[in-house]
Amino acid sequence: MTALQAGSVVLRAEGISKVYGSTLALHGVDFTLYRGKVNALAGENGAGKSTLMGILAGAIQPTAGRIVIDGEAVELDSPRTAGDRGIRLIHQELLLFPNLSVSENIFAGCELRSAAGVRLREQERRSAVLLEQLGQRINPRTVVGDLPVGLQQVVAICKALAQEVRVLIMDEPTSALSAREVESLFSVVRGLVASNVAVVYISHRLEEIIEIGDFVTVLRDGRLVAEAAVPDIDAHWIIERMIGHDPETLFPHESRPVGAALLEVSDVSLLRPGGNHRLDRVRFSVAAGEIVGLYGLMGAGRTELLETLVGLQPRASGQVVVDGAHVEHKSVGERISRGLFLVPEDRQRGGLVQSLSVKQNISLASLDSLQTFGSLLGRREVSNANRVATAVGVKVADIDFPVTSLSGGNQQKVVVAKALLTDPKVLLMDDPMRGIDVGAKTELYRIMQRLAKQGMAILFTSSDLTEVLGMADRIMVIASGRITGEFSRAEADAQAIVAAANPRAIPQAA
Amino acid sequence: MSAQSDLLLRGVRRARAAIAADLIGQLKTPRGWLTLVLRLRAFVALITIVVAFSVISSDYFTGSNLLVMTEHVAVVAPMAIGETFVILSAGIDLSVGSTAGLVGMLTGGLLNNGLILHPLGIVVWFNVPLVILIGLGIGATVGAINGAVITKLGVAPFIATLGMLSVARGLADLRSNGNTFPDLAGTSQDHNTGFGFLGDGTILGISFEIWVLVLVIVVAAYVAKRTVFGRRVYAVGGNERAAELAGIRVHRIKIGVYVISGICAAITGLLITSELGAAFPDTATSYELNAIAAVVLGGTSLFGGRGRIGGTVIGAFVISFLNDGLVLVGVSSFWQLIAQGLVIVTAVAVDEAQRRRESRVAASVASLIEEVAQSNEKVLTA
Numbered sequence: 058m059t060a061l062q063a064g065s066v067v068l069r070a071e072g073i074s075k076v077y078g079s080t081l082a083l084h085g086v087d088f089t090l091y092r093g094k095v096n097a098l099a100g101e102n103g104a105g106k107s108t109l110m111g112i113l114a115g116a117i118q119p120t121a122g123r124i125v126i127d128g129e130a131v132e133l134d135s136p137r138t139a140g141d142r143g144i145r146l147i148h149q150e151l152l153l154f155p156n157l158s159v160s161e162n163i164f165a166g167c168e169l170r171s172a173a174g175v176r177l178r179e180q181e182r183r184s185a186v187l188l189e190q191l192g193q194r195i196n197p198r199t200v201v202g203d204l205p206v207g208l209q210q211v212v213a214i215c216k217a218l219a220q221e222v223r224v225l226i227m228d229e230p231t232s233a234l235s236a237r238e239v240e241s242l243f244s245v246v247r248g249l250v251a252s253n254v255a256v257v258y259i260s261h262r263l264e265e266i267i268e269i270g271d272f273v274t275v276l277r278d279g280r281l282v283a284e285a286a287v288p289d290i291d292a293h294w295i296i297e298r299m300i301g302h303d304p305e306t307l308f309p310h311e312s313r314p315v316g317a318a319l320l321e322v323s324d325v326s327l328l329r330p331g332g333n334h335r336l337d338r339v340r341f342s343v344a345a346g347e348i349v350g351l352y353g354l355m356g357a358g359r360t361e362l363l364e365t366l367v368g369l370q371p372r373a374s375g376q377v378v379v380d381g382a383h384v385e386h387k388s389v390g391e392r393i394s395r396g397l398f399l400v401p402e403d404r405q406r407g408g409l410v411q412s413l414s415v416k417q418n419i420s421l422a423s424l425d426s427l428q429t430f431g432s433l434l435g436r437r438e439v440s441n442a443n444r445v446a447t448a449v450g451v452k453v454a455d456i457d458f459p460v461t462s463l464s465g466g467n468q469q470k471v472v473v474a475k476a477l478l479t480d481p482k483v484l485l486m487d488d489p490m491r492g493i494d495v496g497a498k499t500e501l502y503r504i505m506q507r508l509a510k511q512g513m514a515i516l517f518t519s520s521d522l523t524e525v526l527g528m529a530d531r532i533m534v535i536a537s538g539r540i541t542g543e544f545s546r547a548e549a550d551a552q553a554i555v556a557a558a559n560p561r562a563i564p565q566a567a
Numbered sequence: 568m569s570a571q572s573d574l575l576l577r578g579v580r581r582a583r584a585a586i587a588a589d590l591i592g593q594l595k596t597p598r599g600w601l602t603l604v605l606r607l608r609a610f611v612a613l614i615t616i617v618v619a620f621s622v623i624s625s626d627y628f629t630g631s632n633l634l635v636m637t638e639h640v641a642v643v644a645p646m647a648i649g650e651t652f653v654i655l656s657a658g659i660d661l662s663v664g665s666t667a668g669l670v671g672m673l674t675g676g677l678l679n680n681g682l683i684l685h686p687l688g689i690v691v692w693f694n695v696p697l698v699i700l701i702g703l704g705i706g707a708t709v710g711a712i713n714g715a716v717i718t719k720l721g722v723a724p725f726i727a728t729l730g731m732l733s734v735a736r737g738l739a740d741l742r743s744n745g746n747t748f749p750d751l752a753g754t755s756q757d758h759n760t761g762f763g764f765l766g767d768g769t770i771l772g773i774s775f776e777i778w779v780l781v782l783v784i785v786v787a788a789y790v791a792k793r794t795v796f797g798r799r800v801y802a803v804g805g806n807e808r809a810a811e812l813a814g815i816r817v818h819r820i821k822i823g824v825y826v827i828s829g830i831c832a833a834i835t836g837l838l839i840t841s842e843l844g845a846a847f848p849d850t851a852t853s854y855e856l857n858a859i860a861a862v863v864l865g866g867t868s869l870f871g872g873r874g875r876i877g878g879t880v881i882g883a884f885v886i887s888f889l890n891d892g893l894v895l896v897g898v899s900s901f902w903q904l905i906a907q908g909l910v911i912v913t914a915v916a917v918d919e920a921q922r923r924r925e926s927r928v929a930a931s932v933a934s935l936i937e938e939v940a941q942s943n944e945k946v947l948t949a
Contacts, residue, residue, distance in 0.1 A: 369811070390814030399812060407812050412805035412872030421802055422813035424795045431794050475813070 067092040067255045068113070068144075068224055073122035075108050075279075082108045084279045085122070090224060093253040095246060097270035097287070099263065099295050105279040106259050107149075110226050113257070114146035115139030143223030147230065151213045155202030160184035162201050163216045187215045191245050206356075207238030214245060225249060226257040231265060243269050261521065263292040275299055300523075308502050308527030310546075315530075316345030319514035320366075320397070320483040325375030327365055327538070335361050336373065336538040343483065343514040348505055350529030351518040354558050358538040359518040360402050363485045367399040368392050380482050393422055396482030400472050400489055402518075408472040409460050416442040416456040418471050423478040445474040449504050466497025473504065484508065486517040490524055502528055522551050534558050608917055609864050609881040612910070616885060620892035627895055634774070636891045641780035642838045644883040646854060647861035648787045649831025651879045652824040654862050655791070657804040657871025658717065658724035660828045662731035664854035665739065666709045667836030668847075672739040674702040674837060675748035675846025678762055692757040699765070703833045709735060710829025714822030732855070740848045748846040766842030776838055783834065788876040790827075800824055804871025860907065861886055864914045885910070 068090040075083040083105045090096050100106045111117035115133035123130050133139040153162050160181045169176040184197035193211050217225055231239045260266055266273055274284040275298040283298040300307055320343040327336040336358050343349050353359045365373040368389040377385045384392045401407035409418055419442040427438045442456055449470045490498050509515050519525050525532055532549050534542035534557040542557030621628035646663050653660040677698050681690040716727040753759035768775040791797040802810040803820045811817050840846050864882030867874025893903045
């Protein structure tokens, strides 16, 4: 504990709880921030990191607990009050205006004004100074949308630094950065720490926490489970506390017999409107009984690939064969009846119709088999929906309840139940574990294994190494729209996968 | 295994009992009663209106006046019911009033002048059932054009139907150069008499308009609740992307709802024209506002995906009974406009408040169920 007491505390969150409807996002969490240190925060998706940071940044109001800054209890009721206290959050998605210039972004919301309006020149001058301090040569007049993601990250940091900063929160700043960009980001962070800013650093990449962090706090299921000074611990220590148990028990893998190829994809390409490839001659196959993991960073083309396979990208080219039948010119509905179904990336955006009940969501893709002359067969709908809901273990007293009353994991099971009712041969799952709790993950993985055992071919995507390594029989890596690596479960190695996923390491196609 | 399922079943029963107790507990408190009143607000509004006007005027709550007022409802309600499908799909149809006017003028013209085929120099006369079918067909065509412009050209529903509002009204004016078709009685040698029955006829002592209303309500409620098409309308309105991913042909559903809306507007247009015994080019002007108001009052969300046909029917009663009552007690038509506007805005504000309350209750119920399920699992694994 001596190391913990050595630094001086700038901010302390005490007993923070947050309740969202039926879920407890945070449960009595204490979190201490030290001046001039990198305070790393680790935890799985859904552990409560983003909620906690939202509370510190004033964007979310805690249900219980208080925040103490310099020994004085404060109420952070809006991002503006938090900003006035020098607390700045850099959101994972950066939240920049891609259509505005660098300097306009940096001063958005705090424009330098004179009687004649906004002082654009002065903003540009000060932006240049800030960028210089971070050792980046970016023209302040460049439109942000034209910059690579790494430099956009720098702009986001400058935006935070344009005003007084005491606490800088960085939510997954490296998730879309190349190795070189990460290095230069780290030098920026070290510079900030040297000037006595307290940095909160959230990352899934544990090796980064070990490299840049001074203190680490681990959250699990909304509770604080451990904190330590980084020199005292290692990555394995963090993983154990993040997951709560051995990764092997999280995804209990068993081997299955593999049958004939059910999904064969060849030469699938998709052009961006500008002419670049979003997908570049993708070729692979998935066999009956196989669970294949598709690993890739943000923007690598995972979602585009799955959307192309189910027919949402009409401009794509190439062949898609499901159980021997070509489907590339078929509609979404025809592909579903051929046995191809997508459980989409975002439940709220594409998986569920929030205004419908659990039953109505489950039957949505199978209405054609539940009707005569256009009239719904009510009893058959109820019995079929009940059957698949039980099969995947949806926890609900009555399937006529609104689907929004379920927890994230249960909602995801409803989407899987909807897929099952269409009797798919190939199940595509885009980031299926996102935003569901640990117990639900294990349960969902069990369901996936059972389906594969029954002869289904399953392709899932993830940007989480633990998931891909734990769940997949075979791992494919996608980067810049191309399959850049393939590993069997036995030969899969975290380092090789990350290397293959790094878009900068790939020579550009001629 | 049976012991396990038995245990689970008991857990579910326990959860249900707890939910029931929870909901009953809510009802026992004043806040709970408020929830109930909010949920039935359109109905409560209707009763309030009837009671209030009955107190003010002894002529309001009489059999004959109620019948007359219900006939007024029967004229405007079909249009509102058609509009419900559009709004359920997260669209809007501003052209229904003009469509009704256009249908009135074109059918009026057919009855008055017949169809004149200039190159052949002959006049074709249609009998009344055919004229009615043609009128409904015109409504369907207008709706199909709306749907096609929205889905194929990607024009926002508000703009596409705003354009149609103008175009259809202009066509109605053009048909007669702005004049009225004064006499729709028809002649026996042209075999086209009897159009007046739509608006004035009775069956079993009840006006034909009310029979039409009942038929439209029954068919519309069945389509919305019990058909694949209806379910898909709710899905498209609730989450278009999820509907698309479920293999639903979103464009077809959207075109379908505008066709329904056009047909329903045509019904209203035919009833008005028949009742008046003449076709005016400005028939049903600004009726789209009443139709949308009835839908919203009935609790259908303008964001799509939530709502009921029955709600719209009650909404149509509220608006019509309110207007008739104000007329009866001699309030100026300017005040009628103000009252109607206030009712609509209040209804939507109440709607939002109720939705927030209900989602809170639903969330607490769901957390209860998961707790019970989890405790069951613990029992099972132990």
